[in-house]
Amino acid sequence: MTQHAARPTSKDVARTAGVSQATVSLVLGGKWRGRVSERTARQVRDAAGALGYRPNLAARSLRLGTTGTALLVVPALTNDFFARVYTGAAAVAVAHGFGVVLYPSPAGVGPAVSPFDPGRTALDGVIASSMAADAPAAIRGSRLPLVMLDSDPAAPGPAACVNLDIADGMRQVAAHVLGLGHREVLHLGSAVPSWTFDVRADALRRAARAAGARLRSARSALDVTAAREAVTAAVAGTGPRPTAIVCDDDILAAGACKALRRLGLRVPGDVSVTGFDDLTLATAVEPELTTVGLPAERVGERGMEALLAVLDGREPEAGDLPVRLVVRGSTAAPAR
């Protein structure tokens, strides 16, 4: 590990500016009002600029006991919900002089990779998505403050939770679909167990029962091909054909549309399909998906705000974030 061209230290800056290292630290740290004259301050800044000085972050962290970096654990990079969460979190972080580092959870990258035990990166706290199901245990071992996103508020561990009103989202979907007149509904859920998916299933079940609609269930991994196969199997199964398929995720909905098209059924003419999350995928397919829009950036912002609050010993803000049904072209009244 060769050190390229020996980076200048604050001591070097001090020498060329003709002051002590402490003064350099004061000036560059911004805490010099009334302690250092404007003239020497400028000398220091000039010297730092001339040398291309950058503070050594390891030394700073060691001294301060703080890294100014948070970790965001997400289950999948491909899902742009999480990309938007990151954007929101990063915006808040930067505004507070913090950094955010992204970590795709083990599921996506193999169990050998854990940022917590080898602890490669020095961190002040962790924000984890609910779908990174194994994260809490690993993080607890690291003793870092943890903020959970979209997760069971009753679960122990996290210092704070940021939740979406998922149940209300599914109720909106159900009201829309049932309101169109559908009474034979297939629920396509995720095969990976997770609180958010349980909430969806529960809300849909209640709504269907209240409306007297028949509800069947199928499950699939969160990818288009798996969803296509699951729907093909479910539709080919016994019993009356569903007139609407309510999916836990836009990815599943895209797979459902493909399955139906291959079976010679038209969406929404023969079968209506709904998604969830309003990913970019929702408007990339034809027809565009009726789905539930999630304030992903707000989730990221609230998550980061909550982490900063916890770090400061303050109380994080509470309350669920609202979601909104987006009606597009994949739903219509049932034929006949």
Place this chain on the structure above:
Amino acid sequence: MTQHAARPTSKDVARTAGVSQATVSLVLGGKWRGRVSERTARQVRDAAGALGYRPNLAARSLRLGTTGTALLVVPALTNDFFARVYTGAAAVAVAHGFGVVLYPSPAGVGPAVSPFDPGRTALDGVIASSMAADAPAAIRGSRLPLVMLDSDPAAPGPAACVNLDIADGMRQVAAHVLGLGHREVLHLGSAVPSWTFDVRADALRRAARAAGARLRSARSALDVTAAREAVTAAVAGTGPRPTAIVCDDDILAAGACKALRRLGLRVPGDVSVTGFDDLTLATAVEPELTTVGLPAERVGERGMEALLAVLDGREPEAGDLPVRLVVRGSTAAPAR
């Protein structure tokens, strides 16, 4: 920033194990063969385990002058090409006791966020995607070793490059499309300038000229809606309607398909469409896209290998990675 429950240090471990701090460091660092007896070594390990000791990374980095962390700069999280690059890079990194941190380049997150100047995270090196066009300048200022991915090999700056044989990929596309008999071709390129896109355009132009085909061009931002609008405008324009649309990216191709469908044209019956990159999107849409498959994981692996080589003062491996045309349902011979 409260320190939760004062983490134990190596000195604490030393005290409870009844040895000196130096011995703890030797044992836990693994360099004790012949320097410490097996019995004391076990005592140390037991004490460390009992206290839940984790080395302080800031202190370690400060002492070692190395962080064991690399930064991967990507232009977009949503694009799963980069997710796969990350997977490959992470696998190699972990095998070498390294960590990888992900950074979506400013374009995706606002120019205020730069990991280099504020330098929040301590790094040993940077791997940057070509599309993060402004990265090299910012990184040069940080004096970190830089590996560029899929970028102009003639450009100065990077310590190493990992390249795909993009030109060959486009030649394969052209051979396929022209071989089907298409002579009226529309090239849908990216509106953001980048080496990889220039290579695509150049390769296609040469192939079209050699085959005597007419080639028009349109440009679009890398999102489905923008591509749809660009294609709608281009097809509605003057001159004979193209029978094939060659796109620089699957996202553009998805937009092209949507535009054509809305214009009442069938893919591939009336117009053939090709993509590039073989994203998951390519098989999520109907028809599935004929596109160019890229060994994304290999790119990530090679990138990380190259960075580790540079860090060790070794010579990084050279040579382009091959790409492969994947023929699916979006291309056919032209009507008539």
Place this chain on the structure above:
DNA sequence: AGGCTGACGTGTTACGTATAACGACGCCGT
């Protein structure tokens, strides 16, 4: 017996930074 060797550890230092504690210097009021 004396000194050498190898096994087993320990004392000490340095990494680069931030900050508490401590001057030196000039200016003022009395």
Place this chain on the structure above:
DNA sequence: ACGGCGTCGTTATACGTAACACGTCAGCCT
């Protein structure tokens, strides 16, 4: 003239780790 005080800056120290250079002690050869 002298203490006091604001201004401007320095000295010294600690953060937790890794590793160099040294000690100590038993055993063994000569």
